[in-house]
Amino acid sequence: GENVGQHPSTLSVQEGDSAVIKCTYSDSASNYFPWYKQELGKRPQLIIDIRSNVGEKKDQRIAVTLNKTAKHFSLHITETQPEDSAVYFCAPSISGGYNKLIFGAGTRLAVHP
Amino acid sequence: GAVVSQHPSRVICKSGTSVKIECRSLDFQATTMFWYRQFPKQSLMLMATSNEGSKATYEQGVEKDKFLINHASLTLSTLTVTSAHPEDSSFYICTGGQGAGDGYTFGSGTRLTVV
Numbered sequence: 577g578e579n580v581g582q583h584p585s586t587l588s589v590q591e592g593d594s595a596v597i598k599c600t601y602s603d604s605a606s607n608y609f610p611w612y613k614q615e616l617g618k619r620p621q622l623i624i625d626i627r628s629n630v631g632e633k634k635d636q637r638i639a640v641t642l643n644k645t646a647k648h649f650s651l652h653i654t655e656t657q658p659e660d661s662a663v664y665f666c667a668p669s670i671s672g673g674y675n676k677l678i679f680g681a682g683t684r685l686a687v688h689p
Numbered sequence: 690g691a692v693v694s695q696h697p698s699r700v701i702c703k704s705g706t707s708v709k710i711e712c713r714s715l716d717f718q719a720t721t722m723f724w725y726r727q728f729p730k731q732s733l734m735l736m737a738t739s740n741e742g743s744k745a746t747y748e749q750g751v752e753k754d755k756f757l758i759n760h761a762s763l764t765l766s767t768l769t770v771t772s773a774h775p776e777d778s779s780f781y782i783c784t785g786g787q788g789a790g791d792g793y794t795f796g797s798g799t800r801l802t803v804v
Binding site: 617618619620621622665674676677678679680681682684 | 732
């Protein structure tokens, strides 16, 4: 099965700084790489995803990069804002069917004003 | 996008009783739903895969006789926590969608407290 590693477990930044979270995985068949954001007491929300035929994807202040050879992908948040404070989870998977998501341990991001 | 409705959002029950949690897909046919459990400050741990019209597939270490899953229709999957104990207190959440590659949608979650 898939082994997912995520780090750092906590990340504290000043408002306006950048934040980077890394996710490693073991299953070479994985081809779908999403990042979820979970605020306290709420459901996880998909914020960005990437597929294995793409190396990088950007959506405003959020980007995801993929290194399939090394089996890791990263979430990049630029110009961080206090509302970015949350727990972020990666969940590499295999697309094309109802394949389960195995979540990383999560990264607690705190953005200080 | 896919919408999943989960009820109840919060429930408090006495030790030894059973609690049923429902997840409904509102705008898509949920052939498969996944049930997760999340303890405070921890990740989402997959408990089982719910398949419409067939038995659920449970992850290693999850007691299938304690966590009963029923998926009798394409729009409804239920998780029943039987003979609940305080250690079952957790955040339970379901997810489903059109497939992993399209991004699953989560229900709003159920916070279960067993007293």
